[in-house]
Amino acid sequence: MSVQREQLYKFPWSKTDNPGGWIEVTDECNLSCPGCYRHRLEGHRELSQIKDDIVACQKLTNCDRMGIAGGEPLIYPEIVEVVDYIARLGMKPMLLTNGENLSWELGRALRAAGLAKFHFHVDSGMPRPGWTGKTEAEMNVLRQKYADLCWELGRVQCGFNITVFPRTLPDVPAVIEWARANMPKVHHLSLVAFRAIPLDGTYEFYAGGRKVDLRVLQHSVTDQGTIGLTSLDIFETVRGHFGEFVPCAYLGGTSDPESYKFLVGVQVGSRSGFDGFLGAKTVEITQTAHHLWTGRYFDFLRFPETGRRLFLLGLFDRELRRTIVRYFAGVVRRPTRLLEPVYVQSVSFQQPNEILGNEVNMCDGCMNAMVFRGRLIPSCRLDEYRLFGEALRPIRKGGSPEGGSSDSASEEGL
């Protein structure tokens, strides 16, 4: 296996000390993507209710960034006020959007309200007018449009969310290639393995002691064998193309600590090129120092333009030292590079919930937890709480009465 666990930093995040919080402003959307886990049940939420949940989420999670999601948050009429409210509470507001509704004026207003980052969901699986039938590599044209828009707005970061399906897997390296060519403009890529609830009869689902019929979860169930992709599959594809790709940190699973629910590599480079990666020690030192100074861990820093002062950490981090050597070799070839700012860009490989035996393997240290009726829940399972009152419990059908087989079931589940 190309990932060496002992060389990675396990993020120290927990439920109550986590860099990420999450708020949903609406469950309406202007697109309807396959595999979306959100159903239209309530429409736009009351602003006062949203504000209460933001405060509660900050208190419960100690978060540094608040993800604003939905539904599509940019169709929520008071979105600017939500961003402003979060920024005033001292958190970094981050918008998760498909970008369809983003105009220059709205972008300006959001930036003025204190928006720290756009996180655009752009992939070829979305039924986006004018962009259907494109390959994942062709979608880079649209990504470029949004990256340029953020760059022109200034002082607002730009990340992309890409749901990866088995058929789009071979195109992932082209997306990373594109991101490397845009180091100053693009600060994050999330490559998320497609997940849905299997409806092939292997499992029954219970809530509150009653069996539930999952066909009400119309988008998030599947009969097809499309849900086996793991974060490691995506990583291996990337590694196959960029042999030098090194991850530095991760989150494991709650049931299976060997699964990589969230695996991160951080690229370092400048306008004219990519130089290398950060190692685990740099991530550990920055997370630890941020927590010592501010009392919180961080998802992303306010300024992705770290500059060459980042190189000081090379004292402790061998991987970063390699990067520094490559950087200065590049400078020798082209001295004008010394004038270019140095940026970091993170690439995360994510693997949402899967069912193992009779348990759901979740992210241990989930950074997208939200408040629902006063409780902290993983946002990806919100609709289970909204529709059934609690998280679904899967029961593998025909489980044998002896203990041993339940574990072999979890092996298959992998």
Place this chain on the structure above:
Amino acid sequence: MKKKGAGPLPPMNTRSLFRMPWTMADNSLSWLEPSRKCNISCDACFARNDPQSEKTVEQIERDLDELLGLRRCDAMLIAGGEPLTHPAILEIIAMVKRRRVKPVLITNGVGLTSEWIREMKRAGLFGFTFHVDSHQARPGWTGKTERELNELRQTFADMVYDAGGMICGFNMTVFPDTLSYVPEIVVWALRNVYKVQSYTFAALRLVGPDLPFEYFAGGRPVTLEDTAYYTRESYVDLTSRDILASIRKAIPDFEFCAYLGGTVLPHSLKWAVGSRIASRTDGFGQLGPKAMEIIQAGHHLFKGRYMAFGNPKWNGRAKLLFLLGAFDPSLRRAARAFIGKAVRHPSLIWKRLCVQSISVVQPADFLPSGERDNCDGCPNKTLWQGRLVSACLLEEYAKFGAPITAVPREIPG
């Protein structure tokens, strides 16, 4: 009827505490069971005494390597069952030590001798955590109160201290009838601060007929009546706050500095620790959250692991910790208290100061919805069929092949 916890609930704001950075894959501790055999039987034990469960040395070595492959840790708790019943205990200690993990025994101490302690020390043992409380069927000590048991605690503490170079801790399951003895035990522990490095109070957890649930495991209905932790007696569900209130009767200014929350209720105090700085006669306050954060983060930066137990060779040098007072208000107060007293009694400057940790544990709770609130970041994970499970739930995996799911008999309103 099962009642809410007795005793006053002191105000508790976990936001002011440091959340230990421990997770499933990167933790301070792990748990290794050479056997589930035991030579005594204790009330509220979560493991069934199984005389046939002794593993071979090869099996234990495989378990150990697999466990360490899944999880980084600073110390390995060698538990059970009673680990001292294993004939190859010295070899087990040595194999943990060879892997550069601190071997610590969790034992009832029955049959322990000074000579044996020395042998284990030579094998590389880092220290002991003795389980001593009045709900144990311990030969020669039945019917004794917790106060009378301090004599037995003293014997163990003295033996470990005489062997030298090891840490000594105690744990106790707290029952409603022993809650009132907690202050006396705390006072005893503080008097022995040179010898005793940690004290753990764990609230008892049992299931009984009062609980309004039906139970399932792996989709099949199961009955818990023949599990180790089933009781027909009514009991009061003690919480960590009840125990904290009791500790404060002995140390009025006692505060926790760090904690672990629940897997369902993020701010339930499942595990919490407070660390006192004291000489045999005087207490000078405690570590604050910032000091614990610096210690945990610093240990991880330099050693690659979160710290479980401090090295015994640093015992008695707690004055060095006052330096962290630069960042930690609680230690600044402690340093001021020390200097204030040292001005009046200059001989204090030469006295050793020690750190003693008092931990409180509130094991898995069933919530009215049937969900189970476990420790988020559980330090006591052990290996079961190639995966990590909480040692306190191992019985369920072993018996049913899956953790128990509770479903309310009536849907809560």
